[in-house]
Amino acid sequence: MILIFVLSLLNLAQADPSWKWSNSVELSEKHEFYKDNQLITHPQDTWQTLFAVVYKDANLKTFKDCIFFKVPGEELGILKIKTILNNEKCDTYLYKAGDQERTNLKALQYSIQSNSLRLSLTNQKFEVEKWETPLFNLFEIPDPKPLMSSAEYRSSKMIYLQPYKGVLKVKPHKSKNLMNSGVCHEIASDCQEKAPSTCSQCEKGWYEIPNGCAQSSKFCGVNACGLKHRPACPRGKKYQAVPVESECRMDKSFAYCSEGLSVECRGNLAYCL
Amino acid sequence: MILGFLSVVGIIVLFFRPRPDSPAKIQAPATPEKLFTQVIQAAGPQILKIWEEGDRIIKPDGLKCDEEILFASSVGRSYYQCQPHFWQCYWSGGVKDTPPIKIEVFGQTYNVRAKASFDAIESYSKSPRFYEILKGPYESMNFHYGVLIELSVDEIPEMTWPVVLSDTCRDVYLPQRVYGYGKVDSKKKKDFLWDNFDRQIFIDKFYISNQQANEWRILSGELEKVIIDRALWPHPALLSFNEQNAYCQFWGKRVLEAKLFDAATMTPSDLKDPESKRVLRPQTPWQRDLSKTFLGMSRINPDYQLTPLDCQLAQVQGCQDKYFSTDSVTWIGINYALGFYPESFVNRIDPKKNLKRSSKLFSPASEVHELGILGFWNGQTDTRLPVAFRCYEEVIQ
Numbered sequence: 290m291i292l293i294f295v296l297s298l299l300n301l302a303q304a305d306p307s308w309k310w311s312n313s314v315e316l317s318e319k320h321e322f323y324k325d326n327q328l329i330t331h332p333q334d335t336w337q338t339l340f341a342v343v344y345k346d347a348n349l350k351t352f353k354d355c356i357f358f359k360v361p362g363e364e365l366g367i368l369k370i371k372t373i374l375n376n377e378k379c380d381t382y383l384y385k386a387g388d389q390e391r392t393n394l395k396a397l398q399y400s401i402q403s404n405s406l407r408l409s410l411t412n413q414k415f416e417v418e419k420w421e422t423p424l425f426n427l428f429e430i431p432d433p434k435p436l437m438s439s440a441e442y443r444s445s446k447m448i449y450l451q452p453y454k455g456v457l458k459v460k461p462h463k464s465k466n467l468m469n470s471g472v473c474h475e476i477a478s479d480c481q482e483k484a485p486s487t488c489s490q491c492e493k494g495w496y497e498i499p500n501g502c503a504q505s506s507k508f509c510g511v512n513a514c515g516l517k518h519r520p521a522c523p524r525g526k527k528y529q530a531v532p533v534e535s536e537c538r539m540d541k542s543f544a545y546c547s548e549g550l551s552v553e554c555r556g557n558l559a560y561c562l
Numbered sequence: 563m564i565l566g567f568l569s570v571v572g573i574i575v576l577f578f579r580p581r582p583d584s585p586a587k588i589q590a591p592a593t594p595e596k597l598f599t600q601v602i603q604a605a606g607p608q609i610l611k612i613w614e615e616g617d618r619i620i621k622p623d624g625l626k627c628d629e630e631i632l633f634a635s636s637v638g639r640s641y642y643q644c645q646p647h648f649w650q651c652y653w654s655g656g657v658k659d660t661p662p663i664k665i666e667v668f669g670q671t672y673n674v675r676a677k678a679s680f681d682a683i684e685s686y687s688k689s690p691r692f693y694e695i696l697k698g699p700y701e702s703m704n705f706h707y708g709v710l711i712e713l714s715v716d717e718i719p720e721m722t723w724p725v726v727l728s729d730t731c732r733d734v735y736l737p738q739r740v741y742g743y744g745k746v747d748s749k750k751k752k753d754f755l756w757d758n759f760d761r762q763i764f765i766d767k768f769y770i771s772n773q774q775a776n777e778w779r780i781l782s783g784e785l786e787k788v789i790i791d792r793a794l795w796p797h798p799a800l801l802s803f804n805e806q807n808a809y810c811q812f813w814g815k816r817v818l819e820a821k822l823f824d825a826a827t828m829t830p831s832d833l834k835d836p837e838s839k840r841v842l843r844p845q846t847p848w849q850r851d852l853s854k855t856f857l858g859m860s861r862i863n864p865d866y867q868l869t870p871l872d873c874q875l876a877q878v879q880g881c882q883d884k885y886f887s888t889d890s891v892t893w894i895g896i897n898y899a900l901g902f903y904p905e906s907f908v909n910r911i912d913p914k915k916n917l918k919r920s921s922k923l924f925s926p927a928s929e930v931h932e933l934g935i936l937g938f939w940n941g942q943t944d945t946r947l948p949v950a951f952r953c954y955e956e957v958i959q
Contacts, residue, residue: 308595311603314702343702347724349710351701375701423603430959436895437735439764439955440728443704446610450710450724452598457722458679461696461710474958486958489706490699493811503760507958512816515910522910525757527740527837545756547913 307408307420310354312449314426315343316401318355318379325400333362336369338379339399342406346451349462355379357387358397365413366394391418403427425449443489468492474507476500478557499523499544499559501537514561515547521559522546590668598721601665602713605674608663609713612652613727617642619657627656628792629687637796638886640768644731646693646709647773647795653678653692662716673716680710685780685788695777696726697812706814706955707732733764733955734895739836741825743911745843745934754911755841756821762959765818765826766952767896768886769903770809775799778809796885798903798950803941806906806951815953820909820936822954823918827892827899827933845932847892847899848875852932857900860926868926876901878926896952900931903950906939914938917949 318341323329329337342354353375359367369387373379396411404427408420428445431437440446473495474486480502488495491509498520499505505523514522521544537554544552546561553562591597612619617639624633631647642648653661653676662673680691696708708726715721736758743754773795779787789795801809806817824843831842831850845852852858856872873881874889878901892899905918915936924930930937939949 308593308599311599345700345703347722349696349700349703423599425603425606433735433762435735435737437764438730439733439735439762439957440705440707440730442735442762442764442957443959444728446614446728446730447606448703448705448708448726448728449602450726452595452602452721452723454720454722461694462700488958489704489814491814494814494816504958511811516913525740525761526759527755527757527839545754545911547910 307406307422309344309451310342310406310422311425312451313342313344313406313424314351314448316406316424316427317341317343317353319401323399325402326398329358329360329397331360333360334364335360336383338383340401341379343375344451345448347453347457348460349450351375352451353377353379355382356399357383361395365392366397367392368394368397368408368410403429468509470509472506473509474504476502476504476506480504496520497523500557501540501543501559505558515545515550517547517550517561519561521552521561590670594718594721597668598715598718598723601667601672601674601715601718602723604665604667605663605713608665609674609676609725610727612663613649613709614643614730616645616648616652616657619652621657625651625656627651627654630654630656630792631795632792634793634796636882636884638884638888640731640888641771641796641886644727644729645773646695646777649676649709649711650689650692654689670717672718674713675716677712677714677722679712679722683780685776685785685790693727695781697781699814731767733766733953736763736765736822736825736894737836739830740839740841741821741830742828742841742843743821743824744915744936753841754821755839757837758825759836762957763822763954764957765822765894765896765954766815769798769898769905769950769952770806771795771885772797772799775801775809778812782812798885798948800943800948801951802943803906803939810951810953813953815955817906817908818952818954820907820915821911823905823907824934826894826896829893843934845934846876847890847933857926857931861929864927866926872926876920876926876931877922878920878928878931879922879924880926881922883922898950899933903948904937904939906941906949906951907936909936912936923947 318338320337320339336357336359339356339358345351353373355371357369368391370389371382371387391410393413394410395413398409400407404424406422406424410418426445426448433442469492473488473491475483477483488507493511495507495509496512496514497505497507503526513519524543524545537557537559541552544559546552550561553560591600630651651657655661662675665672665674676692678690678692680694682688682690694710696710698705698708705728707729711725711727713723713725738759740755740757746753772789776788810817827847828844829847832838844850846855849855860866868880888897891897900920902922904921907916909916917937917939919930919937
């Protein structure tokens with residue numbers, strides 16, 4: 290097991306970085322101010338985190354390549370790449386040695402497009418080295434349309450993992466379900482989303498407690514809406530009370546219960562009794 | 563005079579017109595890594611085609627890998643789409659004599675193939691597999707069901723690219739609009755309407771098959787319950803209601819709800835107005851009025867003879883079984899709206915109406931063959947009442 294991990298790290302270390310970035314699943318920690326193709330000239334003689342490339346190795350473990358740049362000033366610039374685990378922050382490594390470095394750089398430009406990543410490195414002899422990487426996995430959530438499948442709606446049809454050289458016995462790292470219970474999509478009483486949904490990571494699905502908003506708070510657990518003492522089932526947007534102006538007690542039509550039960554309001558939340 | 567002047571100006575303009583650059587010869591990338599990337603990228607569409615539309619490359623005489631997957635005329639071609647056993651068959655040489663995909667780039671031909679990198683599934687065979695089923699979700703990867711494969715290029719032998727294929731063949735989207743559940747009861751003034759605006763709901767196209775249930779059993783460690791007989795794999799999995807729930811939950815889904823089935827099978831009268839609250843309840847997916855269909859004619863005429871076309875519309879008593887048939891697809895793209903197997907539902911509106919009774923168990927003259935007619939199932943498996951099921955999923959992004 291340890292041998293496999295070491296071998297995979299060796300693969301990571303030896304690989305051409307722009308080659309392995311093709312299978313990036315996310316570009317994160319992008320620099321706040323630098324724009325696409327901007328010549329990076331300020332602040333001089335400082336280390337900056339340009340962006341991080343998140344990718345999956347062949348065993349589905351998540352790594353991240355942090356791309357740092359020392360902006361040229363009195364000294365020439367340095368491009369530094371450091372591979373770390375995805376749950377770490379790039380900034381922690383800003384002043385530490387990288388796994389790969391390009392020194393004596395006069396200038397650097399980069400651009401991140403939806404389907405490609407470009408870096409242009411100019412050395413002190415004004416020779417330009419260009420790295421251009423197609424981004425296979427970057428995905429924008431499409432508008433759902435007739436005949437679309439859920440798989441097409443949530444990710445690319447093909448998800449490219451980390452390519453490797455030589456022999457590597459792939460042993461997929463087990464996925465882990467994060468939650469059996471607890472909130473996975475929190476919606477405030479004023480109908481604003483407090484945090485993005487993590488409900489796809491619930492072990493036994495999720496349920497919601499209708500509150501009259503277009504989306505209501507959701508929790509990990511088995512959905513038993515409509516049954517006695519359980520949350521009511523949402524009936525839809527056209528049947529929702531107008532938030533704030535109207536409350537559950539005034540208009541219960543946004544939720545329904547099984548035959549013989551009625552919608553009961555606990556605050557603005559609808560249950561079945 | 564003017565013509566002469568214009569001619570001279572024209573010649574000058576033509577002479578100085580911007581010319582397209584002469585096509586530069588595209589050079590192969592300098593490193594094998596870059597070349598490998600480009601070959602794999604170029605092979606992507608064909609890899610996807612084998613995975614998603616593998617049925618299209620099956621020759622008329624079928625497949626040559628009975629030890630992996632059977633080919634039968636009673637099974638529709640959809641069975642072979644996004645089908646791991648077909649993938650195994652293809653790369654084992656059971657579909658084409660030379661499976662590798664030929665990619666022409668930079669003036670050279672490269673052979674791309676899947677590798678048999680994965681452990682054998684003992685319940686099926688001792689051969690190493692060309693895939694491994696993954697149960698998501700994984701960090702930064704949003705899928706419930708994935709098939710891990712490994713791609714290599716014969717001409718660049720030292721490199722391998724692992725890829726996850728997703729199941730894009732399984733379900734279809736339920737458009738956002740106002741829907742009706744069941745029949746309208748004009749006496750009780752009951753007309754249950756609901757809507758799915760701002761909700762992304764996807765419904766399985768077919769019943770869950772034994773082959774799909776096997777995948778769940780294997781991943782759950784219930785190897786003793788795996789159905790070995792490959793002829794039964796396309797048949798619906800006949801599980802208790804609790805098992806149906808467990809299956810759907812395993813893949814992040816739920817057993818289909820009765821109101822969703824009605825929405826998916828009752829073609830809206832006005833497709834252009836999704837907010838219309840005038841929701842008609844057609845009696846069949848293909849004709850608003852059942853009396854004009856073979857089902858209506860059978861009710862009137864006890865001697866009605868079923869035709870092959872009738873059986874394509876609904877597999878009622880007297881029809882031959884056809885699994886994964888797309889002969890009678892509903893307006894959103896699901897199959898088996900009427901006939902074939904009784905189907906289990908969750909029904910939160912009328913919990914005692916949890917079974918689509920229209921099935922091959924009843925003659926075409928039976929009144930069960932109508933949309934909105936439901937019965938009760940106690941949730942237990944019973945050889946006299948084989949109950950199929952399918953799942954749905956609401957995706958929140």
